[in-house]
Structures are given as structure tokens and as C-alpha cells.
Amino acid sequence: MTADLFDLEQSRREAPEAPPRPVPLAEGAVLFPGLALPDVPALLAGVEAVSAECPFEQLETPGGGRMSVEMTACGVFGWRSDRKGYRYAPLCPATGRPWPPMPPAFAALSRRAAAAAGFDRAPLQSCLINRYNHRARMSLHQDRDEGELITPIVSVSLGVAATFLWGGLNRSDPTRRIRLAHGDVVVWGGPSRLTFHGVTPLPSGEHPATGPRRINITFRQVTTDMDNFSTP
């Protein structure tokens, strides 16, 4: 554990009321402990509303398996995975209709987090919602299906805490294990935009806000074609 992460765990124990300081992970990447806590009710209500319109689904992988994570999305683009591969898509597969619009509280949090990390652009075109049940995981990957790599990724964790794997720009680079708790936000962009990352299998647990699950919300910019895909 680095000194910064050690300090974070210590400050969480000693002063649970005080918002802990941001933790730099790498150039262009920062963890904001608890940044989303004031938004939790709006975020959870938004997840409910979005999934009522476009239900969570365990997507098929190109290899024919199923992802352990359940996914849905809102905004102009959602994400699809099937035998044909991975891609962003404008329609919810379950309904064939456009993805639900991004709730205003989601967009506001994305803007706030990107600005706090020093970026002048916030990702607002796509919001992917991952739901992790016990043992669900996400293997080490880069977020590179976006045709736009200037804007950072903003990632929000809710519910049961998870272990985030934070690697480097090569798959074989060593990974750090970072605990992501309820309300934590990670932003990565600039030289860190293509950092390999993943989530280890979710431990069994219980959180008052989400029960035995973890919800992860990531914001992305998908295309530079701003004329046809305007941001909210």
C-alpha cells in the first residue's frame, strides 16, 4: 500500500465524519473518497428509474460466456457485448428504444468530479451502470471502445466495498489493490486514460443502501461528433 492509501485508511478510522482528502493514483488519476455521498439518494433513484426502463442484463461475451456483472446504461450511448464483439450502441437491447436519458443529478456529479480532478471536459455522453452481486468481477481491461480519449472516465462506487485493481499502460504491469467504498469516485484521464483496471470478485457483504450488492456508475465520452450527439 502506498503512503497515500495508508493515510486514507487511517483517516477513515480516526475521523469518519471528515471528508478524506483526494488520493492521487497516477498522473491524471485521482480517488475522491466519499465525493458522491451527498448524491446517493438521487443516484439510487436514478438507477431504479433507468433499470425500470432498460433492465439489467448479464451480457454475452464474444467467446460465448456471460459477464458476471449485470449492466444497463443511460445517456446517448450504452454499451453492448455479444458474439459480434464489444461496442457502444444507441439503443437498449431489451426494448429497441433509445437508452433512458441521463438523470440531471448524474450529469452534475460527472461535471463536479471531472472538475475536481482538474479536467475541463466532463464525460456526459454515456453512463454505464454495473451491478455486482456476490463474486461478480471485472477482469483487467482498458476502457478503449470510446472514439474519444481526451475526456476522462468518471467512476462512482455505491454499496458493498470492492477491491479495484489499478495497473499501468501495459497489461503485464503490476497492479495496486485499492478499496472502493460507498460514495467513492475515481477519475482517470490524460496520461492515465488507458490504464488497465479491474475489480476482484465481490466479497459477501451487506450495505444499508444496496443490500448485498455493489453498484458502479461510469461516465464516458464516446465520440467527438458533438453536432449529432449533444451532451445534456
Ligand SMILES: O=C(O)CCC(=O)C(=O)O
Ligand atoms: O466497477 C468498477 O469499479 C469498474 C468498472 C469498469 O471498469 C467498467 O465498467 O469499465
Ligand SMILES: [Fe+2]
Ligand atoms: Fe473499465
